Amino acid sequence: MFKDEIKISVTAGRGGDGVIHWRHQKYEDKGGPDGGDGGVGGNIYIVAIKSLRALNKLKGGRDYKAEEGTQGGAQNKRGRNGKDLTIEVPVGSYIKNLKTHEEYECISENEPILIAAGGRGGFGNSHYKSGANTTPKKAGYGHDGQAYQIYIELRIIADVGIIGLPNAGKSTLLNEITNAHSKIGAYPFTTLEPSLGVAQDIVFADIPGIIEGASTGKGLGHKFLRHISRTKTLLHLVSLESDDLLGDYKTIRKELKQYKYDLEQKQEIVVLTKQDLVDEAVADNAKKLFDKHNTEPVFVISSTDKVSIKKLFDFILTKIQ
Template sequence: MTTFVDRVELHVAAGNGGHGCASVHREKFKPLGGPDGGNGGRGGDVTLVVDQSVTTLLEYHHSPHRKATNGQPGAGDNRSGKDGQDLVLTVPDGTVVLDKRGNVLADLVGEGTTFVAGQGGRGGLGNAALASARRKAPGFALLGEPGESRDIVLELKTVADVALVGYPSAGKSSLISVLSAAKPKIADYPFTTLVPNLGVVTAGSTVYTIADVPGLIPGASQGRGLGLEFLRHVERCSVLVHVLDTATLESERDPVTDLDVIEEELKQYGGLEDRPRIVVLNKIDIPDGQDLADMIRPDLEERGYQVFEVSAVARTGLKELSFALAGIVAEARASKPKEEATRIVIRPKAVDDAGFTVTYDEAEDVYRVRGEKPERWVRQTDFNNDEAVGYLADRLNRLGVEDQLMKAGARAGDGVAIGSEDNAVVFDWEPTMMAGAEMLGRRGEDHRLEAPRPAAQRRRDRQAERDDAQREYDEFDPF
């Protein structure tokens, strides 16, 4: 059974916003007391949070589809809908978030670091919030926006100060077990370790973490064996430690050749050229191992490597190695620039930025309108309600969409699409220069909510209507 997973594809879906409510207040002796429709609730977000107690992505390997709850719709009597509950997904320290194309969206390092993977949809406004001096009783409400849905990839890169690299059965896991309190599986056959092991080492006043990278063999950087799956775990380390087996039972291998092979794989993988290297000659408790170590040590030191002879079984040479690693780690930590306080960067919009664009799509033979506001307004519109459609026309006209369409060369009857190619609202454009309420005059007003006219005014109005009708009759001459 799989117990360690360091790469998964996750499908996240934030909650949809609740629809606004169109309602008119009614009570005894006051049947039409004005609009009182409440707003819809916000949809829940999907958020990734680093949790030190989580060490694997196994949970998302078995359940890759995650969705937050939707916001509730508004109700009458100015009652707003309940917001959807945010979905919090815990991930290990060192998790990298990528999109489907491999672009890095976030690098989550440090307890409590968060990233919003899916933004919840906004709730729609009720007709009480849409009421104004010109639109006293809107007969419509705005729809809630859909939540953000996307596919992301989570990759775990172990946060370790020291990375042990080497051939299988070189003794990496044994070193971790004696340097720290970790208890990895150990045996004398290749590929014992199938997952990275992580341990914590204390050397004087320095505490650092150490990890091994299993499965490194020739061709690992191109996908042979398991090395490619785990090479990402050395990217964050401060120092690389080559663990060489001086008592190998394979006649065609020798420690120096092993070192060259592993270095070539690290070079092919890339990004690790600047990391300091240390060489550990392991298994010197075996007579042949000590003899071989004495033979190759001068050659390694000539190459510039710092060499340590150790025995994980006999526990010799470990103290010197541990303090040497602690010194390199402390130096690397001191050389890192201090994190500056978070700065707020204000980027004002350009003076000529209209917030949308109008382009002609020859393939579809439509003028395409793209922009955050127009696309959001379209998503909020109930196209089964003529008044809501007119309200959308008002908003687009005030934003300047109609002016830009005319400048782009659009003519009456031309197709106009608002939104992306796969999710757009398309209609035939009829230029008006005045849209919606400006054109219709009194859309959205309910005359029943106005104060009653005095009896004398009503009589004068009726008499004026009769006079107009009589005048039209007198002026009519069929011949």
């Protein structure tokens, strides 16, 4: 299971209590106050890690707790601070604090973001000493750490998103141009989760097939579209096998439009696939049809024709670099 959305609780450590204590000295019945302050509770951080690909390591609904500070000691000894807790997420994660509504984007690796601060330690009685009160009999309790509900969503960071109806040849293309080994099948919904591939430092994301009504939950739904929210360019694949090429194309455009993040504003390259399955005239006419509607050049490819794929890749290079 590819987990790309999760809700967890976080509770930063409570501060340690301050203590009431009196100095013990020879020939002195009761020394002055020397109760130390409690230690600070541990903070909770979120940090992005490149090697993580999904949120699978996290457990939904769990309360992630940082350690409490310990209580103060005699001789003004401060309590020990609680250990911080760091939660690891994949690069590209979006975090929302459901209480304060603060939002964070985990784009950079190894830059911890503080999401819940540990509580302060309480003051020991030596802290309350003054000219007017040299023997204060009070100490403070430690403060609670911040506690929140946190929503985490992964938005993969890729340069190019490959989209289209099921069976359009998306995974085939990803495998042809990158180092990926995405599963290929002659049936819809072979790909059930986004997969990534890299070629010349360009990251491609193969997005599971989208169908009409995806935005209302049909097929695999539209939730995978969040993974192209950060891509620069979309490769929109349309299979030449179809009897209604423009219809297929518009189906996807409609779903993009109905999704948030302005996906339909993204730069799009139309790619007509499976050229080897149709007559040359059919492919030519299809290309003309799409050329009329698109400002970017339209590509016609076949997995059996490496030159056609190379041409497409070279064009992508000019768009990305």
